Amino acid sequence: KESSCTMLSNVNKESEKGENPGIRSLENNISGSDPPTLAFPSISTSDFKFSHEKAAEIIVEMVEEFMDKLGNARLVMVDISHGSKILSLVKAKAAKKNICSTKFFTFVGDITKLKSDGGLHCHVIANAANWRLKPGGGGVNAAIFSAAGPSLEEATKQQAKSLRPGSVVAVQLPSTSPLFNREGVTHVIHVLGPNMNPQRPNYLNNDYDEGCKLLRDAYSSLFQAFISIVK
Numbered sequence: 555k556e557s558s559c560t561m562l563s564n565v566n567k568e569s570e571k572g573e574n575p576g577i578r579s580l581e582n583n584i585s586g587s588d589p590p591t592l593a594f595p596s597i598s599t600s601d602f603k604f605s606h607e608k609a610a611e612i613i614v615e616m617v618e619e620f621m622d623k624l625g626n627a628r629l630v631m632v633d634i635s636h637g638s639k640i641l642s643l644v645k646a647k648a649a650k651k652n653i654c655s656t657k658f659f660t661f662v663g664d665i666t667k668l669k670s671d672g673g674l675h676c677h678v679i680a681n682a683a684n685w686r687l688k689p690g691g692g693g694v695n696a697a698i699f700s701a702a703g704p705s706l707e708e709a710t711k712q713q714a715k716s717l718r719p720g721s722v723v724a725v726q727l728p729s730t731s732p733l734f735n736r737e738g739v740t741h742v743i744h745v746l747g748p749n750m751n752p753q754r755p756n757y758l759n760n761d762y763d764e765g766c767k768l769l770r771d772a773y774s775s776l777f778q779a780f781i782s783i784v785k
């Protein structure tokens with residue numbers, strides 16, 4: 555198990571040129587069929603104003619906890635911006651731990667165009683949702699609902715009407731969705747993270763004891779839901 559990870563990460567390093575290490579060559583050369591992959595954004599750290607430092611700590615901790623449960627599946631943390639602070643923090647923290655770099659890595663790109671723009675096929679993507687599970691509102695939520703088309707809103711409504719902070723709902727994308735057809739995304743997992751923005755619902759008023767607990771719950775539920783989908 556360990557040797558196959560070492561072998562893969564060497565290939566990964568050798569082909570590393572820019573911010574996104576050797577994804578195309580990994581996909582083309584090593585795996586005939588893509589390993590089941592979850593792409594997730596940093597939950598709560600933009601509009602919800604959660605501490606980047608605390609979030610990075612929790613992300614790496616939760617990824618580490620789930621490593622052994624992944625089988626051949628992998629987790630990819632995505633951010634749209636090249637200067638992403640949270641991505642750099644997570645990358646640095648993950649490098650200090652014994653985390654297999656082919657089972658977990660960071661990637662710069664639009665989560666709605668990972669395959670078409672980035673050559674990275676992700677079967678499942680996570681959304682940083684709002685409690686009403688509504689489209690719009692900016693950020694990654696607006697991008698995913700817009701790229702997926704109205705069928706995502708319909709399919710979501712059939713699963714749940716609202717979300718509690720720290721919880722998730724997994725939605726299978728109807729085959730009519732452009733996100734399914736163009737990007738090969740089969741599921742969207744909506745995640746509601748803790749909110750530290752006084753102008754948004756469920757404001758935690760800087761209570762990071764509760765906030766960190768809820769963010770751990772959110773990632774744990776997300777990774778568990780992904781594993782249930784792909785196993």
Ligand code: AR6
Nearest residue numbers: 595598599600601602634664665682684691693694695697
């Ligand atoms: N692709 C990849 N990453 C993205 C994209 C994209 N297209 N767009 C944004 N990000 P946010 P939150 C990154 O604010 O803090 C919404 O209005 C972004 O850089 O989307 O959990 C909802 O309706 C950041 O790192 O989510 C909620 O009300 C990360 O995605 C509220 O915002 C999450 O930023 C949720 O706030």
